[in-house]
Amino acid sequence: MSTTVQNVIKKFGSYQALHRINLSIQEGEFLAILGPSGCGKTTLLRLLAGFESPTDGSILLDGIEVANAKTATPPEQRNVSMVFQSFALWPHMNVKEHIQFPLQHHRFADKAMKQDANQRIQEVLEIVNLTNFSDRMPGELSGGQKQRVSLARAIAPKPKLLLMDEPLSNLDAELRMEMRREIQNLHQLTKASIVYVTHDQGEALAMADRIVVMNNGEIEQIGTPEEIYYHPETPFVAKFVGKANLFEGSWEGDSFTLKHSNVKWKDWGISNKLKEKSIYPLRPEQITLSRKEHGELTGTIKTKQFQGRDYHYSVAVNDQVIIGHIPLSKPFEVGENVSVIPIEG
Incomplete structure (x- = not known):
């Protein structure tokens, strides 16, 4: 799925969180949005998901406008999935049931997957290395396993756009390194477009095809990890990334x-x-x-x-x-x- 953000402004009362954001995300691209706390990166992600509406400007998915200042397509009517920082697992559902839920309720999950949900569940369990944990409840899982369940639930219906909001920030350093590789492997297998929000330059540099560096609600620079690291265009990018x-x-x-x-x-x-x-x-x-x-x-x-x-x-x-x-x-x-x-x- 290609995604276009055109002249997007977002205000919360008198506070302006985003200033004229322009951004294009190509189909199958892994795009990292990098910046310090309060720079507007999560607000931008929530706009893409449909949890917020722009104060001005527009958002297009595959060339179709899904949000502007007057109207916005709700999240369930966009072919997107989101992975949250807090895992957001349901305590009364086991691992298998977490994966099954979007197959039953996601609008864009195709009929074949819904009719043969068990096959898709097994495929997803294998992708996230949780085959032997399908009957476990969230309280019986480690932090890394919980994050794998969150990833599994998000990719189960094969979304065109996968949004990740600092998904590794609650994990320890060694596990974060392991999960980076898992997410890269997931991207290669699913071919979905990924927008990955992080404040960790190491994550962005290691995984992304392109990086968007944000500061104070504005885009400072967009480029490949090599361009951002070796050729920063602003003092902020030079200090924050390199x-x-x-x-x-x-x-x-x-x-x-x-x-x-x-x-x-x-x-x-x-x-x-x-x-x-x-x-x-x-x-x-x-x-x-x-x-x-x-x-x-x-x-x-x-x-x-x-x-x-x-x-x-x-x-x-x-x-x-x-x-x-x-x-x-x-x-x-x-x-x-x-x-x-x-x-x-």
Whole structure:
């Protein structure tokens, strides 16, 4: 299912949650909506689901308008399913009954599936690896198993659009990594369009075909994970996604001069929009530290954290704290004075 959001505004009283959102989602695409709490990402998802109506603008599914400022098609009349952050399982139904329910009641579940519901239930149980848990009640399941049931219920009627609202946020770190792979596998098997809301950049970068980065009810940038990570177009995207350190100064061609210094750094593919703002971004892994001073930017190490593959250092430079991820082979100690140098290439 292709989905189009055109000039959508959403207000709650005097508060404007979304500002002129324009977005196209292609059939079969995995689109992540990424941003901090309160940026409007869940509001956008609820508009796609039909739980909210736009204050202005329109939403089209497969070219058919399903929502505008005057009217909106209710959720049950859209070929969509939703996976909630809280699992939202019914305590009186077992796993099999959760999968059976949408097959009986979803408007777009075809007749063949309804007539042979048991076959579809078994297919879905296999997809989410719950074949041996069909008779379990929600209270007898782990957090990861509950989320699999939520996914199973959503995909059972074969929706064209699958909406996910931070589905992994209630799971522990190791289980989140496992469930990422499960969701990717589910996407490949179902071929459904997926809109996945998250505040976790790792989830978005790992799973999505494209990422929509939102902030304060607006879209900051849309692009592939590689484009968003390596070529951020705004200071917010650079800091939120790449955790970049942002340096102020001036650009002259491909040369950047740090503010209040003679230190010059070369362009490594920085976007024109950041250049226009006189900013030079460096992600933590693009930084190296040196005890030798060659006229580079210098500062004092304030903290050191061992992270297995590298050390994470915070370096106080003038009134700015810079984060660098440095290989174990180049250890430094708290209190040392060091030079901060970009890694070329």
